[in-house]
Amino acid sequence: MAGWIEACGADDVDEEDVIRFDHEGRTFAIYRSPDDEYFATDGLCTHEKIHLADGLVMDDIIECPKHNGRFNYKTGAAKGAPVCVNLKTYPVKVEGGRVMIDVG
Amino acid sequence: MVIVGAGECGIRAALSLRERGHEGSVTLIGAETHLPYERPPLSKDAIAGADEPAPKLIASREMLEERNIVLMSGAEAVALDRQAKSVALSNGAHVPYEKLLLATGAAPRRLPLAEGIEACVYLRTFDDALAIRAHLKRGIRVAVIGGGFIGLELAASARRLGCPVTVVESLPRILARAVPAEIAEAVHAQHVRHAVEIRTGSSIATIEHGPDGVRIGLADGTTVEADLCVIGIGAVPNMSLAEQAALAIENGIAVDAELRTSDPDIFAAGDCCSFVLDLYGGRRVRLEAWRNAQEQGTLAAGNMLGGHEGHTAVPWFWSDQYELGLQIAGLSDEGSQTVRRDTGEGAFILFHLAVDGRLVAASGIGPGNAVARDIRLAEMLIAKRACPPPERLAAPDTKLKALLAA
Structure with a gap:
């Protein structure tokens, strides 16, 4: 499995929000920032494998819906207890109204 | 710095003391022989999980060593001498303290x-x-x-x-x-x-x-x-040390907003303490909740180092049963009016409003984490002492985030 894949339509994600995207047994989270940029990370929190897409996006932070672990979704950086492992991020581009991510 | 109790609250306090730059000694006294671990999985995956159960550690031995946190495990604190500023352990040892945190938790009734x-x-x-x-x-x-x-x-x-x-x-x-x-x-x-x-x-x-x-x-x-x-008929706070040392007790070890007991060198946090919530008119409560233990442990660490920060967090807890997730923010018994919001797939949230229209609590239930985001936003509205219009709370197409910005 290599390279760029289509994750969703650009309008499928609200501003300052997140949706879940599953692909070949993997799960990702696709974000749209308040300044209208798109980002992608692994879909599960590094603490207890909770789907981050159920969480709350505030500015550039995604907060896990279960234990309030916080990550910067632009960089993947863990932002304090209970999470201590960073989140993997993926390159994103928008082409023709479609959000593409590079799953590597 | 000495912390009695190596559960969620105690270990968070110990880690926080180091994160805040404390360079003196940190001693954590725990009655159990395990390294500090998370309790929420004990009623769920530890019982019914497919894998051979192992405690979900909050801190590994390496983490403790790296941070020079001394864990005295399998040692019960049996006596507290406030004059000598020392804690006596069941194994005969005496641990002197400058500042002491009681994070002794609760025991099943x-x-x-x-x-x-x-x-x-x-x-x-x-x-x-x-x-x-x-x-x-x-x-x-x-x-x-x-x-x-x-x-x-x-x-x-x-x-x-x-x-x-x-x-x-x-x-x-x-x-x-x-x-x-x-x-x-x-x-x-x-x-x-x-x-x-x-x-x-x-x-x-x-x-x-x-x-x-x-x-x-x-x-x-x-x-x-x-x-x-x-x-499972409830829990009682572990406060024998505090009682024996004649600290003030009131449905738990009584602390002020900064988590200080009636002795200025002794703090208490987590399940064992009762504290006042400014948000609810200074009402004194004791919470048995994972997030509270974590937040108060961190807060107590700051105040042990001379800080004067008060506890302001909105009470919050969750429970998972089968595929249902339940979350509650705030104290629902403070409400006099309830507004229901149905969010689909059987999920719903009850917003509890006080007489003056202020949002005081939100309780939600639904599949998985379906209510999590709205409960989190409700928590922020509660912290802001917001008075959101009930008809907008009831309408599922009203984004709570929009109410927060209002």
Whole structure:
């Protein structure tokens, strides 16, 4: 499995929000920032494998819906207890109204 | 710096002392022999998970060593000498302190009728969970005494393992102390769907142990028979050290907003302490909740180092049973009006508003984490003391985030 894949339509994600995207047994989270940029990370929190897409996006932070672990979704950086492992991020581009991510 | 109690609260305090740059000694005293671990999985995956259970560690041995945190495990603090500023341990050691944090937690409330009966067990520690797991083979009959969170989560786990389960609750409904009736009804219905027998309004007259397990006699003359009886009738704060040292007690070790006890060099945090919530007019509460333990541990660390930060967090907790997730922010009994918001797939949120229209709590239930985001936003509205229009709260297409910005 290599390279760029289509994750969703650009309008499928609200501003300052997140949706879940599953692909070949993997799960990702696709974000749209308040300044209208798109980002992608692994879909599960590094603490207890909770789907981050159920969480709350505030500015550039995604907060896990279960234990309030916080990550910067632009960089993947863990932002304090209970999470201590960073989140993997993926390159994103928008082409023709479609959000593409590079799953590597 | 000395911390008594190596649970969620104590270890968070220890880690936070280092994060805040404290360079002096940090000693963590824990009665259990395990490294500090998370308790929430004990009623769920530790019981019914497919994998061989292991404690979910909060801090590894390397993490403690790296941070020069001394963990004295398997050591119970038995006496506190405030004049000498020293804690005596069960192994005879004396640990001197400059500042002390009591993060002693709570212990299961004991049921006198069950004393001495081997098949009656409690759940608080990882070892308790292992003992329960060892009993729970398919077909083993389980009785749960107490329709609170621990009991109901255990009931759900026992059903996952194929055990017949009867829950006995003395009050007219389950979760009577913790959640509004509508939410409790949704939880009740889910347990009934999973073939759990729930006997509400049933007080226990006798418990007898026989060759076929335990026989529980109810006040109405009927009996419940089980091979294993798990008792979850609440928890009592561990405050014997504080009592013996004559610290102020009020439904727990009484602390001020900065988590200081009546002795300025001694702090208390987590399940063992009662504290005042400014948000609810200075009401004194004691919370038995994971996030509270974590937040107060971190806050206490700052104030032990000379800070003066008050506890302002909105109370919050969750429970998972089967595929349902329940979350509550705030204190729902502060509300006089309830507004319901249905968010699809059976999920709903109750917003609790005070007489003056202020949002004081939100309780939600739904599949998975369906209500999590709205409850989190409600928590922020509660912290802001917002008075959102009830009709907008009720409308699922109103984004709570928009109300927050208003």
